[in-house]
Amino acid sequence: MTKPLLIPNKGVAAVFLFAFASLYTQIPGLYGTEGILPARRTLRPQGKGPWQQLWDTPTLLWEAPRLGLDTAQGLELLCLLGTLLALGALLLRQLRHSLIYLLLWAAYLSVCQVGQVFLYFQWDSLLLETGFLAVLVAPLRQPPYHKQPLQGRLAGASPHEGLPFWLVRWLLFRLMFASGVVKLTSRCPAWWGLTALTYHYETQCLPTPASWFAHHLPVWLHKLSVVATFLIEIAVPPLFFAPARRLRLAAFYSQVLLQVLIIITGNYNFFNLLTMVLTTSLLDDKHLAAESGNSRHKKTPASWPKALLGLLGLLLELTVYGLLAYGTVHYFGLEVDWEQHTVHSRTTFTFHQFSQWLKMVTLPTMWLGGASLAWELLAALWRWTQVRGWLRQLCTAVQLSIFGAATVAMFLVSLVPYSYMEPSTHGRLWTGAHSLFGTVEHLQLANSYGLFRRMTGLGGRPEVVLEGSYDGHQWTEIEFMYKPGNVSRPPPVVVPHQPRLDWQMWFAALGPHTHSPWFTSLVLCLLQGSEPVIRLIQNDVARYPFHKQPPTYVRAHRYKYWFSQPGEQSQWWRRQWVEEFFPPVSLGDPKLDSLLRQFGLQDKSPRRARSSNNSLAHALHWVRKQLFSLEAPTLLWGLILTVGAIRVMQALLGPRSSPPPREEKHRPAPKKDPGAATDQAAPATNNHNSGSQTSRRKK
Numbered sequence: 120m121t122k123p124l125l126i127p128n129k130g131v132a133a134v135f136l137f138a139f140a141s142l143y144t145q146i147p148g149l150y151g152t153e154g155i156l157p158a159r160r161t162l163r164p165q166g167k168g169p170w171q172q173l174w175d176t177p178t179l180l181w182e183a184p185r186l187g188l189d190t191a192q193g194l195e196l197l198c199l200l201g202t203l204l205a206l207g208a209l210l211l212r213q214l215r216h217s218l219i220y221l222l223l224w225a226a227y228l229s230v231c232q233v234g235q236v237f238l239y240f241q242w243d244s245l246l247l248e249t250g251f252l253a254v255l256v257a258p259l260r261q262p263p264y265h266k267q268p269l270q271g272r273l274a275g276a277s278p279h280e281g282l283p284f285w286l287v288r289w290l291l292f293r294l295m296f297a298s299g300v301v302k303l304t305s306r307c308p309a310w311w312g313l314t315a316l317t318y319h320y321e322t323q324c325l326p327t328p329a330s331w332f333a334h335h336l337p338v339w340l341h342k343l344s345v346v347a348t349f350l351i352e353i354a355v356p357p358l359f360f361a362p363a364r365r366l367r368l369a370a371f372y373s374q375v376l377l378q379v380l381i382i383i384t385g386n387y388n389f390f391n392l393l394t395m396v397l398t399t400s401l402l403d404d405k406h407l408a409a410e411s412g413n414s415r416h417k418k419t420p421a422s423w424p425k426a427l428l429g430l431l432g433l434l435l436e437l438t439v440y441g442l443l444a445y446g447t448v449h450y451f452g453l454e455v456d457w458e459q460h461t462v463h464s465r466t467t468f469t470f471h472q473f474s475q476w477l478k479m480v481t482l483p484t485m486w487l488g489g490a491s492l493a494w495e496l497l498a499a500l501w502r503w504t505q506v507r508g509w510l511r512q513l514c515t516a517v518q519l520s521i522f523g524a525a526t527v528a529m530f531l532v533s534l535v536p537y538s539y540m541e542p543s544t545h546g547r548l549w550t551g552a553h554s555l556f557g558t559v560e561h562l563q564l565a566n567s568y569g570l571f572r573r574m575t576g577l578g579g580r581p582e583v584v585l586e587g588s589y590d591g592h593q594w595t596e597i598e599f600m601y602k603p604g605n606v607s608r609p610p611p612v613v614v615p616h617q618p619r620l621d622w623q624m625w626f627a628a629l630g631p632h633t634h635s636p637w638f639t640s641l642v643l644c645l646l647q648g649s650e651p652v653i654r655l656i657q658n659d660v661a662r663y664p665f666h667k668q669p670p671t672y673v674r675a676h677r678y679k680y681w682f683s684q685p686g687e688q689s690q691w692w693r694r695q696w697v698e699e700f701f702p703p704v705s706l707g708d709p710k711l712d713s714l715l716r717q718f719g720l721q722d723k724s725p726r727r728a729r730s731s732n733n734s735l736a737h738a739l740h741w742v743r744k745q746l747f748s749l750e751a752p753t754l755l756w757g758l759i760l761t762v763g764a765i766r767v768m769q770a771l772l773g774p775r776s777s778p779p780p781r782e783e784k785h786r787p788a789p790k791k792d793p794g795a796a797t798d799q800a801a802p803a804t805n806n807h808n809s810g811s812q813t814s815r816r817k818k
Contacts, residue, residue: 121243126219128208128215128220128253128256128257129208129215130379130392130393130395130396130399131220131249131250131253131393132205132206132208132209132215132223133205133209133762134228134246134249134389134392134396135201135204135205135208135223135246135250135390136202136205136206136758137202137207137388137392137615137616137756138201138227138243138246138387139197139198139202139205139226139227140198140202140387140428140754140755140758141388141389141615141616141617141751141755142198142619143195143199143236144203144278144616144746144749144751144754145196145488145618145619145620145655145751146191146194146195146198147191147653147654147743148620148649148651148652148653148655149237149619149620149652149655150190150191150194150233150234151191152189152191152645153647153649153650153651153652154191154291154649154651154652155620155640155641155644155652156235156236156237156637156640157190157191157639158180158189158190158191158194158233158235159189159190161190161232161233161235162176162178162180162181162190162233169181172547175561176226176232177229177232177561177562177700178228178229178230178232178233179193179197179225179226179229180193180194180232180233181230181704183187183196186735187733187735187736188733188735188736188739190233192736192739194230194233195739195743196735196739197226197227197229197230198230199739199742200222200226201222201223201226202224202758203220204219204223205223206758206762207219207221208220209392209762210762210765210766215256215257215258215320217254217255217257217258219257220250220253220254220257221254223250223253224247224250224251224253224254227243227246227247227250227751228247228563229561231243231247231563235637236591236635236637237619237620237623237637238619238622240617240622241390241392241566241568241569241570241766242388242389242393243385244566244568245294245390245393245394245566245568246393247340247563247564247566248290248564248565248566249287249290249393249396249397250465251562251564252283252287252290252529255283255286255522255525255526255529256280256283256284256287258280259732273508273750278499278502278503278506278515278518279499279502279515279517279518279519279521279522279523281495281498281499282495282496282499282522282523282525282526283522283525283526283527283529284400285491285492285495286526286529286530286533287397287400288359288360288397288401289488289491289492289530289533290397290533291356291359291374291394291397291398291400291401292356292357292360292484292488293357293533293536293568294394294397294568294713295351295352295355295374296352296356296484297537297540297567297568297569298352298568298569298570298571299348299349299351299352299353299356299522300353300477300569301348301540301569301570301572302315302348302349302352302487302538302571302572303470303473304473304474304540305572306470307572307573307574307579308388308577309573309574310345310573310574311466311470312466313341313342313345313346313451313464313465313466314338314341314342314345315345315571315574316333316341316342316344316345316348317334317338317341318574318575318576318577318761319335319571319574320334320384320385320682321334321576321580321680321681321682321742322574322575322576322580323385324385324386324602324621324622324625325385325386325601325602325610325611325613325618325622325625326384326385326386326603326610327383327384327385327386327610327611327612328609328610328612329383329384330384330385330610330682331609331610331682331683331691333384334682335682335685337461339461339462339463342464343462345464346447346451346453346464348377349451350372350443350447351374351376351377352377354372354443354446354447355369355373355374356370356445357484357487358370358439359400359401359489360488360491360618361433361435361439362432363432363435363436363439363638364403364432365432365436366435366436366439367401367402367403368401368402369552370401371398371399371401374394374395374398374401375395375398377666378394378395379393382614386601386611386612386613386614386618388614388615388617388760389614389615389617392615406497423610450466450467450468450469451464451465451466451467452464452465452466452467477541478541478543481538481540481541481544482544482547485534485537485538485544489529489530492526492527492530495522496526496527497527499519499523500519503515503516503519507571507817509792514810521685528555529564529565531551531552531556532552532554532555532556532559532564532565533565534552534554535548535556535565536566536567536568537557537565537567539567540567540569548676575629578679579680579681579695580603580679580680580681580693581628581629581677581678581679581680581681581697582602582603582604582625582626582628582677582678582679582680583624583627583675583676583677583678583700583701584596584597584604584675584676584677584678585597585642585645585671585673585674585675586673586674586675587645587664587665587670587672587673588670588672588673588674588703589668589670589671589672590671590672591671591672591703593668594663594674595643595664595665597656597663597664597665598656598657598662598751599620599621599624599656599657600618600621600656600657600658601613601618601621602621602624602625603680603692606680606683606690606691606692606693606694607689607690607691607773608691609691610691611752612752613751613752615755616751616752616755618655618751620641620655620656623635623637628677628700632675632700632701636718636719636720638675638701638719639701639711639714639715639720640715640720642673642675642701642704642711642719642808643706643711645665645669645670645673646669646670646671646673646705646706646711647669647706648665648668648669653666654701657747658748658750658751666674671705672703672704672705673701673703673704673705674699674701674702674703674704675699675700675701676696676697676698676699676700677697677698677699677700678694678695678696678697679692679694679695679697680692680694681693681694710794716777
């Protein structure tokens with residue numbers, strides 16, 4: 120096994136860029152003084168010392184008043200700084216530094232502390248955990264860019280660098296394995312009946328146009344896709360730690376395939392992009408060198424020990440693939456119907472059998488992780504013994520000790536949330552791990568995961584439709600930009616943006632409005648005509664039906680939505696009225712006031728007077744004014760295109776000469792006339808285009 124590459128820090132920076140920029144566009148409507156859940160209510164000093172207060176609620180927003188800003192303005196400042204730092208890390212190699220990723224992680228943690236229900240998503244926790252690992256993986260000092268191929272650069276890497284990178288692979292394993300297990304432990308009939316995908320494309324939060332087409336695929340193909348999902352999420356993740364390199368590569372491509380299909384058929388913001396960043400931990404320098412054309416090793420006849428190892432590796436691969444195929448056919452009853460050209464599938468095991476299997480394998484998977492980490496520690500120790508020079512060996516020993524201890528501690532902390540999926544194993548876990556996890560739990564260094572636990576909307580997609588009226592008799596629907604409403608409007612594509620109000624509207628539709636207290640605050644904001652909240656619904660205020668005057672009354676109904684059938688003209692959806700979701704209310708209505716008091720949404724705290732001569736507040740207001748007319752997806756895609764254009768310019772204008780091939784390095788130069796071409800005497804410079812290197816060698 121070759122030494123793994125360092126984490127693709129550019130990928131982590133890109134995800135931070137999307138997360139900060141997406142949230143920035145929504146801060147006034149979500150957390151401003153006229154927003155749904157004003158952030159200033161969340162940070163109230165409790166009479167503690169500053170350091171204790173910061174530890175209990177770790178957010179940099181405690182310092183906003185010192186800058187003359189309220190909490191919402193502090194949020195804007197953090198998001199802007201986070202966007203700029205992430206953009207710089209994307210474009211400049213010198214900024215892919217541990218300190219930069221520490222600032223990005225601290226800024227996003229600060230935001231999540233006051234984000235309330237709009238930031239209670241698993242991908243926010245996943246970004247925090249990944250961002251902290253990026254701090255450990257990123258170098259403290261960027262080494263000079265050597266004029267040598269990829270493998271040569273990595274050969275001189277520090278012995279400890281593989282340790283925090285291993286944590287990335289362990290995080291990917293926990294994410295995927297737990298996501299597969301919870302689908303079955305939830306006892307959801309759709310997952311057990313293999314029919315989940317016959318509902319998923321239609322009932323997910325924000326479908327894409329491709330969801331409509333995927334929804335109308337044959338049922339047998341949907342069921343087979345569920346089987347493939349279980350295979351990729353439960354059976355494949357242990358291969359992340361396989362000793363055979365090609366098994367890890369097979370696991371990598373299967374995970375990437377799953378994430379790409381999810382991106383095409385659903386708007387899941389930056390989550391799938393972040394997961395694909397994690398999957399690169401399954402690659403190694405040898406694979407990427409071959410992909411980039413940097414592999415210049417000549418094929419030489421293998422010695423008999425290598426040939427024997429290769430044969431054993433091939434036998435191991437064939438055995439694993441055979442077991443996966445047999446297990447899939449056996450446990451899901453796969454039968455091919457050649458006449459109908461279909462594949463029949465069904466679950467052949469019971470919930471009790473699966474529970475017993477989970478009890479049997481949960482602890483061994485922890486031991487598998489521990490054994491893999493022990494091997495990584497031994498490999499790092501062996502690399503340390505190869506270091507020459509006592510001073511350098513002493514420095515690397517200190518680094519190895521620090522990073523080794525941090526890696527082991529992070530592994531122990533992660534075992535606690537990982538064991539949540541199997542209660543008996545959680546109870547038997549070492550008490551030291553529980554204590555360590557309890558100490559740092561509020562920092563979200565390790566989290567539990569379990570995506571798509573239960574399939575909702577089995578009888579139709581529930582959807583809340585808001586309506587407003589001036590007289591209480593004629594009602595006008597209030598249409599959102601992204602969530603389903605108008606049956607004739609196609610589903611949008613908004614990735615990597617996450618419209619957080621639209622997402623919460625999806626959750627609100629799953630139960631009574633009392634389960635979503637923020638909804639009452641939304642109704643109040645619409646009655647008051649709050650422009651920041653209106654821009655969450657329609658960025659182009661002119662398209663909002665009550666932009667000239669706020670409605671006198673607001674109410675909400677629950678509908679059931681279904682995708683239209685093929686052949687229905689000009690319609691993407693069908694819908695049917697179900698019930699009243701929120702009663703008609705107006706300003707001063709006792710029902711509305713009672714709900715506001717019940718949920719603690721009445722604003723009794725005095726608003727802090729804004730300083731009229733605060734230059735930082737004026738700067739934030741000016742930036743907001745320049746960007747407010749842009750829809751968030753347009754802004755994010757503009758950033759993506761800007762980064763792409765700058766990278767192209769860097770590639771075109773940067774130095775392009777390539778180093779001579781290694782095999783010619785010690786070959787004496789032929790004598791030449793001094794007046795001849797001096798290409799050989801020209802100094803070799805950094806070249807970011809591996810394709811140009813290859814083409815020059817061929818010439």
